[in-house]
Amino acid sequence: MRPPPETKSPAARASGQALGEVTGANLDCNTITPLRETSQAETIAQRRAGAPALTAERARELLHYNPETGALTWRVPRGCQRGALAGTRTSEGYTQVEIDYRLYRAHRVIWLMQTGKWPKQLLDHRNGMRADNRWRNLREATPLQNARNRRPGKSNSSGTVGVSYLTSLQRWEAYIGLDNRCVSLGRFVEKDEAISARRQAEQHHYGEFAAGGGLPE
Numbered sequence: 001m002r003p004p005p006e007t008k009s010p011a012a013r014a015s016g017q018a019l020g021e022v023t024g025a026n027l028d029c030n031t032i033t034p035l036r037e038t039s040q041a042e043t044i045a046q047r048r049a050g051a052p053a054l055t056a057e058r059a060r061e062l063l064h065y066n067p068e069t070g071a072l073t074w075r076v077p078r079g080c081q082r083g084a085l086a087g088t089r090t091s092e093g094y095t096q097v098e099i100d101y102r103l104y105r106a107h108r109v110i111w112l113m114q115t116g117k118w119p120k121q122l123l124d125h126r127n128g129m130r131a132d133n134r135w136r137n138l139r140e141a142t143p144l145q146n147a148r149n150r151r152p153g154k155s156n157s158s159g160t161v162g163v164s165y166l167t168s169l170q171r172w173e174a175y176i177g178l179d180n181r182c183v184s185l186g187r188f189v190e191k192d193e194a195i196s197a198r199r200q201a202e203q204h205h206y207g208e209f210a211a212g213g214g215l216p217e
Contacts, residue, residue, distance in 0.1 A: 044101060047101045048101035048102055051100040051101050051102055052100075054099055054100070054102070054104065054109070054112070055112075056112050056113055056115075056116045056117070058099070058100075059099065059109055059112055059113045060113055061075070061076075062074065062075055062076060062078070062099060063075060063086055063097075063109070063113065065110050065113055065114070067114070067134065067135035067136075068134065068135075069134065070110075070132055070133035070134040070135070070137070071085060072085070072086045072087060072095070072097065072106050072109070072110060072133065073085055073086055074086050086106070087106050089131060092130065093129075093130040093131055094106070094107070094130045094131065095107070095131050095133065097109060106133055107123050107125070107133050107138055108123060110133055110135070110138065111123060111138065114135065119140050120140060121140060121141065121142055121143065122140070122141050122142065122143060122145075122146045123138055123139070123140060123141065123146075124138070124139050124140070124141035124145065124146045124149055124209070125137055125138065125149075126138075126139060126149070126215055126216075127215060128149060128150065128151045128211065134215075136215050136216050137215055141209065145206075145209040146209075148177075148202075148206045148209045148210070148211065149206075149209045149210070149211050150211060151211070158172065158191055158194070158195065160195045160198060161198075161211055162174060162175050162176050162177075162185075162198040162201075162202075163175075163191070163194045163195050163198050165191075166187065169187065171187040171188060171189060172187065172188045172189070172190070172191045172193070172194035173185075173186070173187045173188075173194065174186055174187075174188070174194040174195070174197040174198040174201070175198075176198065176201045176202065176205065178205060185197045185198060185201050
């Protein structure tokens with residue numbers, strides 16, 4: 001005798017959907033369909049290689065950008081409804097969007113749409129939030145300027161770039177990078193004093209690219 005077909009309780013079904021189980025209700029334009037044949041993968045690779053460089057006109061034809069919210073949406077159906085948010089989030093925290101078989105970082109496409117040209121070097125997110133693509137949060141930057149406006153890494157013990165705790169001395173040390181050198185700003189009993197020293201040095205040496213700067217009005 002065959003065992004009865006497995007069924008799920010309403011609670012189990014709800015749990016599966018909450019965890020991202022693929023259903024008709026949660027399919028969207030970012031769903032990826034596996035390639036069934038090698039020839040199909042080769043065809044896409046060939047199309048990607050042969051696709052023309054993205055222009056401002058082409059980007060504006062396909063996408064709509066709201067400079068107040070930073071939202072980038074599709075003007076035309078692209079495997080999803082018109083008006084759907086464009087792009088997916090990368091592991092680095094940026095939004096990327098696929099146009100004509102090529103992947104682009106959304107903030108660079110936005111710059112192209114707004115100015116009519118690609119940025120000369122890098123684009124910096126003023127508040128350090130890589131997915132915040134509001135127009136007033138974007139600015140051109142050199143690699144050095146972009147590196148200066150960054151958030152602390154996971155291993156940072158103080159929560160502030162350029163401030164760390166010296167266990168052997170039981171002191172907080174502040175330092176800053178200048179001309180490829182690490183310059184000490186002093187050692188302090190209180191963490192807040194070290195952070196203050198770092199902030200002042202950033203404002204003096206880094207100017208508008210000091211970390212944690214506010215957005216322009």
